[in-house]
Amino acid sequence: MPTxxxxxxxxxxxxxxxxxxxxxxxxxxxxxxxFEKKPLIVFGRSLNGIEWNSPDGKPTHFVFLIFTPRQDDWxxxxxxxxxxxxxxxxxxxxxxxTAADELQVWRVLENAFTPHxxxxxxxxx
Amino acid sequence: MTYFTEHHIxxxxxxxxxxxxxxxxxxxxxxxxxxxxxxxxxxVGVLLGPTIFGRLLxxxxxxxxxxxxxxxxxxxxxxxxxxxxLLLETGLxxxxxxxxxxxxxxxxxxxxxxxxxxxxxFIPCFLLPxxxxxxxxxxxIFSLFMATVMTISAMPIAARALHDLNLSKxxxxxxxxxxxxxxxxxxxxxxxxxxxxxxxxNLNFLNIFSIVGSTVGFAIFCLxxxxxxxxxxxxxxxxxxxxxxxxxxxxxxxxxxxxGAVTQKIGIHxxxxxxxxxxxxxxxxALSENVRQVISQMVYAIFVPLFFVxxxxxVDFLRxxxxxxxxxxxxxxxxxxxxGAWLGVNxxxxxxxxxxxxxxxxxxxxxxxxxxxxxxxxYHLITExxxxxxxxxxxxxxxxxxxxxxxxxxxxxxxxxLEYFSRRDIIAELKASERDKVxxxxxxxxxx
Numbered sequence: 420m421p422t423x424x425x426x427x428x429x430x431x432x433x434x435x436x437x438x439x440x441x442x443x444x445x446x447x448x449x450x451x452x453x454f455e456k457k458p459l460i461v462f463g464r465s466l467n468g469i470e471w472n473s474p475d476g477k478p479t480h481f482v483f484l485i486f487t488p489r490q491d492d493w494x495x496x497x498x499x500x501x502x503x504x505x506x507x508x509x510x511x512x513x514x515x516x517t518a519a520d521e522l523q524v525w526r527v528l529e530n531a532f533t534p535h536x537x538x539x540x541x542x543x544x
Numbered sequence: 545m546t547y548f549t550e551h552h553i554x555x556x557x558x559x560x561x562x563x564x565x566x567x568x569x570x571x572x573x574x575x576x577x578x579x580x581x582x583x584x585x586x587x588v589g590v591l592l593g594p595t596i597f598g599r600l601l602x603x604x605x606x607x608x609x610x611x612x613x614x615x616x617x618x619x620x621x622x623x624x625x626x627x628x629x630l631l632l633e634t635g636l637x638x639x640x641x642x643x644x645x646x647x648x649x650x651x652x653x654x655x656x657x658x659x660x661x662x663x664x665x666f667i668p669c670f671l672l673p674x675x676x677x678x679x680x681x682x683x684x685i686f687s688l689f690m691a692t693v694m695t696i697s698a699m700p701i702a703a704r705a706l707h708d709l710n711l712s713k714x715x716x717x718x719x720x721x722x723x724x725x726x727x728x729x730x731x732x733x734x735x736x737x738x739x740x741x742x743x744x745x746n747l748n749f750l751n752i753f754s755i756v757g758s759t760v761g762f763a764i765f766c767l768x769x770x771x772x773x774x775x776x777x778x779x780x781x782x783x784x785x786x787x788x789x790x791x792x793x794x795x796x797x798x799x800x801x802x803x804g805a806v807t808q809k810i811g812i813h814x815x816x817x818x819x820x821x822x823x824x825x826x827x828x829x830a831l832s833e834n835v836r837q838v839i840s841q842m843v844y845a846i847f848v849p850l851f852f853v854x855x856x857x858x859v860d861f862l863r864x865x866x867x868x869x870x871x872x873x874x875x876x877x878x879x880x881x882x883x884g885a886w887l888g889v890n891x892x893x894x895x896x897x898x899x900x901x902x903x904x905x906x907x908x909x910x911x912x913x914x915x916x917x918x919x920x921x922x923y924h925l926i927t928e929x930x931x932x933x934x935x936x937x938x939x940x941x942x943x944x945x946x947x948x949x950x951x952x953x954x955x956x957x958x959x960x961x962l963e964y965f966s967r968r969d970i971i972a973e974l975k976a977s978e979r980d981k982v983x984x985x986x987x988x989x990x991x992x
Contacts, residue, residue, distance in 0.1 A: 420990060420991045421991070422991060423984070423987045423988050423990075423991045426987045426990060426991060427983060427984050427987040430983050430987065431980060431983060433715075434979075434983065436718070437639065437713070437718050438833065439713045440833070441712075441713060446979075447713055448983055448986075451715070457963075457964060458959075458964040459964055459965075459969070459990060460961065460964050460965040460969060461965075461969040461970070461971075461986050461989050461990045462965070462969060462970045462971070463970075463971040463974040463982060463985065463986050463989075464970075464971065464972055464973065464974065465973075465974045465977070465982065466973060467977060469974075469976075469977060469978065469979055469982055470978075470979065471979050472832055472833045472834075473833055473834070474833045474834065474836070474837050475834065475837065476832070476833070476834030476837070479979075482974070482982055482983075482986060484983065484986040484987070484990060486990065492715070492716065492898055493898070493959070494959050495714055495715060495716075496711060496714045496715075496716050496898075496953070497959035498959055498961055498964070499710060499711070499713060499714045500710040500711065500714075500953075501959070501961050502961065503710035503713075504710055505961075518972065520972050521967065521970045521971075521972045522967065523972075524970050524972050525967040525970055528965070528970075529962065532961045532962050532965070533962070
């Protein structure tokens with residue numbers, strides 16, 4: 420992964436071109452990086468909420484920062500779709516807000532994303 | 545002088561109550577079925593207009609929709625306000641700065657997506673049998689107009705489909721919207737010029753030069769200095785803490801009215817003025833997403849349904865239905881826009897996986913196709929059967945978009961989020977409270 424400064428400027432440049440806040444307190448800032456081999460997602464929760472110029476005017480509580488390889492356009496489309504779909508569930512958002520620590524937050528997100536998990540066939544035993 | 549009577553007001557209120565109530569209820573039902581509310585709104589007009597209600601219960605239809613010019617003008621005025629605000633809102637959705645920044649790929653896609661559908665539509669329209677034309681002597685201007693109609697895409701419908709598929713915030717969604725923005729600006733500019741030429745009693749070189757010069761000059765002024773001034777005014781409204789969103793809303797409406805009056809005076813339609821005003825306001829950084837949403841909801845909840853219902857009230861869809869024309873316009877419209885965008889996207893370096901989705905997003909004619917069709921009908925540029933075929937073509941292409949786009953997305957390889965996300969990549973309580981600082985904090989975690 421490049422230095423924090425490089426990835427920060429890539430994300431900010433994309434964010435300033437078009438905001439990435441979606442409805443119900445979710446934001447999905449992202450960037451495509453030239454040297455990355457596979458996608459990376461990090462998550463942050465803000466209990467107080469952040470002003471992110473969201474379409475519904477609500478403060479942002481859940482931030483998914485997404486990095487995808489520059490040449491892989493498709494992963495970004497699919498990852499953003501899955502996150503938006505999973506976070507449209509009101510129970511998931513409520514559970515995330517009340518989660519006590521990192522472990523609980525992880526469990527809520529794991530449950531939310533598991534229905535979208537791909538089970539790959541490993542071939543004949 | 546003629547005045548409204550109490551009976552006029554009573555009938556008007558009943559009309560609006562009935563039409564708006566039914567159009568919104570059916571529209572919401574259609575939305576749940578992943579279909580554009582536009583279809584429902586036109587359907588309500590067709591059901592309550594001369595096509596069904598007027599045919600089955602003519603005396604009751606006459607009571608509800610009397611052939612009184614004052615009564616007709618009352619609803620017509622509201623419907624026209626609807627279409628003016630629809631253009632204002634469409635302009636608001638155009639992010640001119642972003643489209644300009646993406647001008648390489650977006651411009652390639654948009655330009656090819658204008659030229660190809662025009663060529664595809666122009667030739668067969670020029671060869672249409674004379675009985676489909678108002679005046680066969682105007683065959684050239686008719687074909688030029690039809691070619692222009694076929695280039696204008698339905699940006700709001702594409703935006704809605706991208707939103708429903710959770711694609712609106714992706715780079716793919718952003719590029720689609722940028723290309724559609726450029727397409728819309730050029731398409732509308734071209735259409736208003738064609739209409740402007742047609743409506744001139746004496747069309748000579750000086751006239752043409754004057755209309756083209758003033759229209760292009762006005763558009764350039766609005767998209768440069770005008771946009772900057774608009775941003776400053778909206779920022780001022782914000783810093784002076786004037787009531788929101790009311791004050792900004794009033795300012796944007798005034799801007800629409802002013803630009804509409806200017807374009808009408810230039811000799812092109814007021815609709816173009818409202819469209820340009822929308823782009824000026826939409827490009828203002830000071831305009832919050834929330835205010836945009838308030839304007840959008842107001843326009844789509846009240847004004848737009850009344851405009852589309854009014855279309856069904858004006859025209860007898862059964863009498864003027866011509867299956868050949870409907871198929872002809874639907875096929876050349878969808879095929880032309882798809883092929884145009886497909887060829888355009890192939891000129892870019894975009895990955896192959898996204899090309900089909902971009903081309904599909906350009907296919908709906910939607911509301912904009914109907915608006916330009918109605919203008920042409922009112923200016924006696926097209927016949928009623930051609931207008932009915934345009935409406936069908938617009939609805940068919942809009943209905944197809946959602947499932948077609950969803951199919952193009954689904955057939956690609958799936959991605960599993962949990963493969964790229966672990967327990968260590970979580971901050972349960974962000975320290976930062978501002979957007980940029982939050983991004984910085986998360987970037988620190990990502991690069992660890």
